[in-house]
Amino acid sequence: IQYLESLTAADFKDSETRRITNPRWEGQWLTGAEFVSHHALPNIYFHVTTAYSILRHNGVDVGKKDYLGPMPFKK
Incomplete structure (x- = not known):
């Protein structure tokens, strides 16, 4: 978390x-854009x-709303 908090907008310039x-x-x-869309x-x-799928298989009560989020x- 500390590492992520240390990043600035400049670190992402031309990424x-x-x-x-x-x-x-x-x-x-790959370019950064290709890496994100085709790999990450x-x-x-x-x-x-x-x-x-593992959670569902093991009986955990999760559904589509849990997967998709809010x-x-x-309005």
Whole structure:
């Protein structure tokens, strides 16, 4: 948490076009925007869905509203 709180807007400047590398990608790279849309978000959705499924399988009373969270309705 302390590390995240230490970040400033300047740390994110041009982040969507930065090269993101990973040793397993063997010299290949993605832009920051590609990394988020093709790697980070799918991984988050996968793990949240898997955790939800495990909880349901083990009898925990969770439903779609728990998964989706609050909706920002307006009047």
